[in-house]
Amino acid sequence: MNLWQFMMQNRLEVVELTLEHLWLVGISTLIAVVIGVPLGIMITRWPALNRPILGGANVIQTIPSLALFGFLLPAPWFGERADRMAIFALTLYALLPLIRNTYAGIKGVDPAVVEAGRGMGMTDSQLLFQVQLPLALGVIIAGIRVATVISVGLATIAAAIGAGGLGEYIFRGLAMVSNQVILAGAIPAAILALLADFGFGLLEKSLTPKS
Amino acid sequence: MPHEFAIEFRNVAYRADGSRELLHGLSFSVQRGETLVLLGKSGSGKTTTLKLINSLASPSQGDVLVDGRSTREWDVIRLRRMIGYVIQEVGLFPHFTVERNIALVPKIENWPSERIQERVRELLSLVGLEPQLAVRHPRELSGGQKQRVGVARALAADPPILLMDEPFGALDPITRAEMQKEFAALQKRLNKTVVFVTHDLREALLLATRIALMEDGRLVAIQTPQEFLKSKEPFTRAYVEAFGTDLLSRGES
Numbered sequence: 001m002n003l004w005q006f007m008m009q010n011r012l013e014v015v016e017l018t019l020e021h022l023w024l025v026g027i028s029t030l031i032a033v034v035i036g037v038p039l040g041i042m043i044t045r046w047p048a049l050n051r052p053i054l055g056g057a058n059v060i061q062t063i064p065s066l067a068l069f070g071f072l073l074p075a076p077w078f079g080e081r082a083d084r085m086a087i088f089a090l091t092l093y094a095l096l097p098l099i100r101n102t103y104a105g106i107k108g109v110d111p112a113v114v115e116a117g118r119g120m121g122m123t124d125s126q127l128l129f130q131v132q133l134p135l136a137l138g139v140i141i142a143g144i145r146v147a148t149v150i151s152v153g154l155a156t157i158a159a160a161i162g163a164g165g166l167g168e169y170i171f172r173g174l175a176m177v178s179n180q181v182i183l184a185g186a187i188p189a190a191i192l193a194l195l196a197d198f199g200f201g202l203l204e205k206s207l208t209p210k211s
Numbered sequence: 212m213p214h215e216f217a218i219e220f221r222n223v224a225y226r227a228d229g230s231r232e233l234l235h236g237l238s239f240s241v242q243r244g245e246t247l248v249l250l251g252k253s254g255s256g257k258t259t260t261l262k263l264i265n266s267l268a269s270p271s272q273g274d275v276l277v278d279g280r281s282t283r284e285w286d287v288i289r290l291r292r293m294i295g296y297v298i299q300e301v302g303l304f305p306h307f308t309v310e311r312n313i314a315l316v317p318k319i320e321n322w323p324s325e326r327i328q329e330r331v332r333e334l335l336s337l338v339g340l341e342p343q344l345a346v347r348h349p350r351e352l353s354g355g356q357k358q359r360v361g362v363a364r365a366l367a368a369d370p371p372i373l374l375m376d377e378p379f380g381a382l383d384p385i386t387r388a389e390m391q392k393e394f395a396a397l398q399k400r401l402n403k404t405v406v407f408v409t410h411d412l413r414e415a416l417l418l419a420t421r422i423a424l425m426e427d428g429r430l431v432a433i434q435t436p437q438e439f440l441k442s443k444e445p446f447t448r449a450y451v452e453a454f455g456t457d458l459l460s461r462g463e464s
Contacts, residue, residue: 110300110302110305112298112300112301112302113302113303113304113305114302115267115298115302116296116298116301116302116303116304116361116364117302117304117315118267118291119265119267119291119294119296119298119374120291120292120295120296120315120316120364120365121287121288121289121290121291121292121294121316121319122315122319123288126319130304131304134306135305135306209305209306
């Protein structure tokens with residue numbers, strides 16, 4: 001039985017696992033945006049927080065994902081359900097590119113533009129929402145793009161703690177020593193990553209202000 | 212009742228956080244409707260002096276009074292909205308059209324939209340720009356056009372005071388000469404209180420009611436263009452000589 005036949009035979013399961021995968025990636029990236037963008041803005045306003053926040057996000061990146069899932073197993077609320085754990089872990093990994101790109105995007109806005117705005121009496125929040133964020137949007141989307149692509153790959157490991165997703169096939173294939181089963185998980189995951197990269201790339205391009 | 216001076220410096224010193232003092236014991240006043248040119252070399256403290264007026268910098272000693280009130284007591288946002296600000300880099304918002312750039316202050320001051328549109332048209336013609344340019348983005352404009360929009364933006368809410376930091380410094384010589392002449396004519400009509408920073412003596416002579424020469428964070432002298440050219444004061448003399456002896460003969464005539 002070749003790969004194509006296997007996937008056709010199990011198409012319902014393939015679709016289900018793909019949707020599970022998308023769910024894990026989508027929700028965790030969304031939460032990471034909601035947390036990471038404000039944190040990125042915060043460290044442009046209070047430079048003292050820069051090192052602890054970026055440093056913390058950096059340290060999280062260095063924890064091997066399998067180990068992080070392991071740490072979470074005994075955690076009270078998270079440990080109860082595998083998808084909670086997976087989403088929590090994926091959110092943590094997505095934070096760094098989001099915080100860093102939000103910070104870099106805002107800091108990258110032409111200082112003359114900011115000075116003109118401030119000099120003409122724009123308040124801090126007017127400056128942020130009318131000038132800095134719109135001009136930083138392309139860079140922030142680039143951060144979401146990186147976070148999503150990393151997340152699609154990392155989410156395959158979530159299957160190790162029973163959170164589902166396309167990693168199920170990969171781990172099952174490893175156990176069965178079957179390349180076909182491994183590929184049935186790996187290929188759709190790779191396609192998802194490519195699609196996310198392409199889609200966010202387009203969005204990034206259209207939202208980057210030309211100058 | 213309006214205060215006698217539009218702007219007054221009372222023994223002002225400025226020190227950036229933790230660094231050496233950049234401005235020392237500045238005292239001078241700017242009369243309503245006059246154009247005071249702050250002239251001096253790079254690093255003489257002209258730009259910092261300008262930023263003390265709209266509170267982009269705060270004095271470490273002494274007081275800067277705008278309309279008779281210290282900038283420490285002003286609500287900083289209100290203060291800045293009654294002071295137009297033009298900088299060399301222009302600083303137009305690249306994601307806004309020309310129209311939205313000019314309308315910036317009226318918009319954040321919540322003017323009705325018909326009044327804003329009318330004001331934008333008025334300003335475009337005032338600074339010599341075609342009305343069709345309103346829908347363009349800054350990247351589609353030439354350097355001279357950008358700075359015209361910068362001037363229009365600063366004038367939008369009709370502020371009584373205008374601060375200009377080498378506004379024509381980045382333009383080519385021909386466009387610069389054109390803008391200087393136009394601005395001189397514009398100023399005669401508008402009668403704003405203008406503080407204008409430049410290192411170019413010829414520009415200063417053309418535009419100034421009085422010239423304040425700065426050197427190393429200190430005020431050397433405030434004089435009319437005529438007095439400036441005739442002055443025996445060594446720094447003033449050196450400045451005039453650096454710009455050519457043809458200016459000396461102009462002072463004597």
